[in-house]
Amino acid sequence: MEKKKSLFLMVAITSTLFTLAGCGDEGGGKISTDDSGNIILPDFPETPNEKDSWEYLKDENGNIEDWTVDWYVNDSTFSWNTYGSDRVSQVIKEKTGVTIRFTSPVTDDGQKLSTLISGNKLPDLVSIQCWYPQCSQLAQQDYVYPLDALIDKWAPSMKDREQTDIWNYFKQGDGYCYGIPNFAYSNKYISDDEQMEPNGCLLVREDWYKEVEAAGIDMTNPDGFIKGCEFIKNKYSSSIPFQIGPFTTDGNTSIDWLSQYFACSFEDKDGNYVDRRYTENYKDMLKFLNECYQKGLIKADNITDKAAQIKTKISRGNVFASIVTPQDYQVAFKNCYSNGIKYIPLVLRNYKDEAPVLQDISGNGYLLTMVSNNCKRPDKVIKLLDFLYSEEGQRLVAFGVEGETYEYVDETKTSIKWTDKYLSGVNNPGSADATWVNDYGLYQMTLLMNLAYINKLKPLNGMSDSDMYIYNLKRPMMPYSYNYKPIFLKHDTSDKNYSSIMQKNTTITTKWSEYLANMISNDDYTKVYNTAINYIEKRGLTEVINFYSKSYITTKETLGVTYGWAPNRPDYKEPVTSKNGDFSKYVTR
Numbered sequence: 001m002e003k004k005k006s007l008f009l010m011v012a013i014t015s016t017l018f019t020l021a022g023c024g025d026e027g028g029g030k031i032s033t034d035d036s037g038n039i040i041l042p043d044f045p046e047t048p049n050e051k052d053s054w055e056y057l058k059d060e061n062g063n064i065e066d067w068t069v070d071w072y073v074n075d076s077t078f079s080w081n082t083y084g085s086d087r088v089s090q091v092i093k094e095k096t097g098v099t100i101r102f103t104s105p106v107t108d109d110g111q112k113l114s115t116l117i118s119g120n121k122l123p124d125l126v127s128i129q130c131w132y133p134q135c136s137q138l139a140q141q142d143y144v145y146p147l148d149a150l151i152d153k154w155a156p157s158m159k160d161r162e163q164t165d166i167w168n169y170f171k172q173g174d175g176y177c178y179g180i181p182n183f184a185y186s187n188k189y190i191s192d193d194e195q196m197e198p199n200g201c202l203l204v205r206e207d208w209y210k211e212v213e214a215a216g217i218d219m220t221n222p223d224g225f226i227k228g229c230e231f232i233k234n235k236y237s238s239s240i241p242f243q244i245g246p247f248t249t250d251g252n253t254s255i256d257w258l259s260q261y262f263a264c265s266f267e268d269k270d271g272n273y274v275d276r277r278y279t280e281n282y283k284d285m286l287k288f289l290n291e292c293y294q295k296g297l298i299k300a301d302n303i304t305d306k307a308a309q310i311k312t313k314i315s316r317g318n319v320f321a322s323i324v325t326p327q328d329y330q331v332a333f334k335n336c337y338s339n340g341i342k343y344i345p346l347v348l349r350n351y352k353d354e355a356p357v358l359q360d361i362s363g364n365g366y367l368l369t370m371v372s373n374n375c376k377r378p379d380k381v382i383k384l385l386d387f388l389y390s391e392e393g394q395r396l397v398a399f400g401v402e403g404e405t406y407e408y409v410d411e412t413k414t415s416i417k418w419t420d421k422y423l424s425g426v427n428n429p430g431s432a433d434a435t436w437v438n439d440y441g442l443y444q445m446t447l448l449m450n451l452a453y454i455n456k457l458k459p460l461n462g463m464s465d466s467d468m469y470i471y472n473l474k475r476p477m478m479p480y481s482y483n484y485k486p487i488f489l490k491h492d493t494s495d496k497n498y499s500s501i502m503q504k505n506t507t508i509t510t511k512w513s514e515y516l517a518n519m520i521s522n523d524d525y526t527k528v529y530n531t532a533i534n535y536i537e538k539r540g541l542t543e544v545i546n547f548y549s550k551s552y553i554t555t556k557e558t559l560g561v562t563y564g565w566a567p568n569r570p571d572y573k574e575p576v577t578s579k580n581g582d583f584s585k586y587v588t589r
Contacts (some may be wrong), residue, residue, distance in 0.1 A: 001093045031142040031373050039149040043378040054096050054146035054387040057380065064097035069381055070123035073104045074113050074132075074449065075367065086441025087404075091396055096384050117143065122372040124381055127447050130170070130181050130368035133502065136493035139178040144370040146176030150382040158386040163188045163450075169364050169558055173494055180389060181365025182449045189452035197474040198358035198481040200257030202323040203343040208232050208239075209320075220347050220579050221286045225321075227295040232320045241297040243314065243322040245287075246307050254323045258356045259285055261323075262350040266487050267565035269454045273552035275545050277512075283529070284351050290525040303517050306525060317341040326473055333473065334466045342469070345477045345581045355574040357475060357566055362452070369447055388448045397445040405440060406459060418462040428463050460589045468589065470518040476581025486564025490549040501547045504540035512536060 032040050047056050057064050080102060083089045093099065103123070105112035113134065116122050122143060128135055140143045151158045163186030167177045190196065204219070212219060212228040219228040229241035244254035245555060262285040264276040276282050292298045305313075307328070313319055314332035326333060333343060349355060371381055389394045395416075399406045405422045407414045418426075425437030463471060491498060515532035519525045556564055563569050575582075 001222060031145060039146060041145075041149060041153055042378060044154065044377075045169055046158065047154045047379070047383075051157070052386070052390065052392075053155035053157045054383045057097055057383055064094075066093075066097050066099065067377065067380055068099045068101060069125060069375075069377075069384065070101045070103070071125040071331055071447075072113075072116065072123050072127070073102060073367070074108075074126070074128045076105050076108045078102070078104045078447075080441075081443045082439060082441050082444065083388070086439055086444070087400065088397055088441035088445060092384075092387070092393075092445070095387055096380075098380070098384050120374070122374055124372055124375040124377075125369060127182075127367040127369045130365045131488075133493055133498070135170075135179060135368050135370070136172065138370065139172045139176070140494060142373060144172075144178050144372055145378055145564075146178055146374070147180065147371065147385075148176050150371060150378055151238070151386075154379040155382040155386040157306055158382070159390065161386070161389055161391075165559065166364060168407070169490060169555075172370065173492075179368035179370040180370050180385060180448055182447055183363065183367075183451050184365035185362030185452040186450075189450070189456060195478045196360040196362055196481055198257075198260075198477050199361050200253065200323065200325050200358070201347050201474045201477055202257070202261060202321065202348055203326065203473070204321045204346045205317070205319065206342045206344045208236070209344070209346070211235070218579070220349055221353070222284075222348070224279060225346075225348055226288075226291060226295065229292070229321060230295060233297060238318055240299060240313055240319045241321065242292050243319040243324070244298060244302060244309065245324045246305055246310060247513060247517050249513055250511045251509065252516060253325055255285075255289070255516065257323050257325070257358075258289070261348045261356040262288070263352075263354045263357045263567070265357075265565045267552075267563065267566070267568060269568060271543070271556070271563050271568065273549040275541070275548075277533070280356075283353070286519050286525055286529060288351075290522075293520050294523070295416070295425065299521065300521070303521055320326045321346070326470075330470045334470060337466050337469050337557060343473065345474065347477070347577060347579055347581055354567075356477075356480045358481045360481040362483060362485070364485060364488050367447060385448065388445065389450070391453060393448075394450050394453055395457070397449065398441055398443060398455070399459070400442055405437075405442070415459075416457055417459045418431040442518065460587065472586045474521050475585040476577070476583050476589070478585050479575035479577055479582050484564075485559055486552070486556050486561060488555070490555040490558055491547075491551045493552065495547075497543075497547065501540075501544055505544045506537040508539050508541055508544065511539070 034040055059065075060298075083100065083102070089100075113128065114500075116126075117134065117138070120143075120218070122138075126138075126144070139146075163184065165188070166181060166184045166186045169173050170179060170181065171177045185196075188241055205376070209228075210217070212231050215231055216229045217231060218224040233241045244258075245252060259276060259282060262281045263283065264279050264282045265278050266274060268274050289298070293300075302310075310324070311329055311332045314322060314324075314329055315335040317336045322343075330460055336343065347356065369385070371378055374433055388397070395402075395406075399416060400422075401406070405419055406416045409417055421433055422437060423436075425431065425433035428434055460468070460471075495501075512532060515528060515535070519528045519532070522528045552564070556562070566572055
């Protein structure tokens with residue numbers, strides 16, 4: 001799940017949008033309105049609001065009629081292999097009577113989704129990456145129902161579960177919300193002043209770092225960082241002094257994280273959107289990376305390495321410093337930990353001695369789930385969504401059933417712990433309890449998962465030492481971590497220039513990624529940078545920036561903020577921590 005989340009956040013930061021074959025200019029759905037503009041829905045009885053909506057699926061004898069729903073998930077990696085036989089899916093059926101038939105594409109090239117749309121063959125439910133243009137196009141062309149209308153008529157109990165800020169973000173120009181995102185972090189569960197861990201992190205191998213410290217080298221500034229890496233390179237011939245992540249057609253995630261350590265702003269002092277590639281701090285970051293490469297601290301094969309190769313290098317413990325998305329490489333870091341090698345964060349400041357401004361783990365979501373106009377029983381489907389979206393449903397899919405896999409710590413029911421049987425299964429591979437745990441089906445139904453709620457409730461008593469190590473890995477950097485939601489731009493997809501702007505931006509982003517690798521490895525990085533800027537300006541960068549500037553204003557208005565860049569806020573104060581962050585942020589079982 002974390003991998004999906006970090007992918008979405010990265011796409012948002014780099015202003016990249018995957019433009020797939022979308023809805024055509026003609027056609028559309030069959031949702032209609034009356035003379036007053038009210039949505040006309042199928043003629044099923046309205047549902048009262050005296051209890052949870054899914055309770056009305058029962059007849060007067062408490063029985064629930066079996067029914068089936070087809071659900072398309074636009075992600076080739078999605079699977080629920082134990083569905084139907086595991087405990088979680090059985091409880092969902094007990095509560096709602098539903099049997100879900102999932103389908104997903106073989107590859108993520110967009111063809112399956114395009115075919116479903118063009119043939120008007122969307123199933124009852126569709127889950128699509130929420131930054132894809134199809135989400136808005138499906139709504140605008142009446143391929144999907146407005147959830148507000150379904151909720152009003154058939155799931156009024158769901159109104160109290162709405163996460164207002166997230167729903168407002170996904171509202172279309174007609175004022176309706178057409179989908180529910182998973183992995184979204186709402187202020188209903190996360191307060192504005194609540195610090196979260198960063199998404200990416202700069203980590204150093206602790207034992208080698210102590211040797212650098214003992215040599216009197218301060219690695220918290222660019223020059224000192226380079227000296228520290230050179231020290232390790234000279235002392236350990238097999239070491240990889242500085243490891244960054246893989247390059248893709250969308251750029252390089254590690255460089256995006258590093259730009260945050262260098263405090264590369266996406267907003268000027270007046271609150272206007274800026275392209276960070278033009279900022280002085282971004283150019284300083286390129287200078288730093290180029291120097292690391294020229295001195296052999298970033299190895300030549302790092303430019304062409306894929307994620308699997310990078311994971312192998314981290315697993316071996318040869319990497320001294322790495323800046324990656326740790327949750328995507330947690331198996332590698334766990335392998336190191338099992339061999340007595342620990343990594344800790346490092347606070348790297350830029351050449352101006354400014355503190356890092358890191359993006360926290362929160363976001364507006366990954367997959368947006370919508371109810372298709374082909375759905376035969378939207379009155380039942382919205383009740384299913386109500387159950388899955390409820391805190392009861394969230395606890396089920398993440399933690400199981402109370403008394404079986406978890407129990408409340410006390411009568412306040414604000415925290416939970418794993419049961420002895422569950423822990424026995426986790427800690428005794430091959431046992432009957434282990435088989436029971438593996439067949440339970442936890443964390444499989446992620447399509448409406450609310451991590452902001454789940455992570456607050458998550459029990460820690462079942463974590464192994466290595467799990468707890470990973471859980472705490474980035475937490476010392478929390479003082480430098482901020483909400484980046486304003487840069488997850490809310491575009492006006494009805495704008496006549498929207499499609500052409502997105503196409504231009506895709507071209508720019510792909511080419512910039514090619515230039516980016518060359519900037520790091522070329523002797524004259526400034527020449528490559530100037531060539532790259534010249535190229536993307538000729539390909540319409542100014543038009544993209546102008547369009548994005550308008551979207552930035554809209555997004556901030558939607559979120560109710562004046563400044564998106566934390567240092568611009570009147571109450572901003574630079575954090576003061578140790579060179580490795582604030583270790584008081586560690587949590588224990």
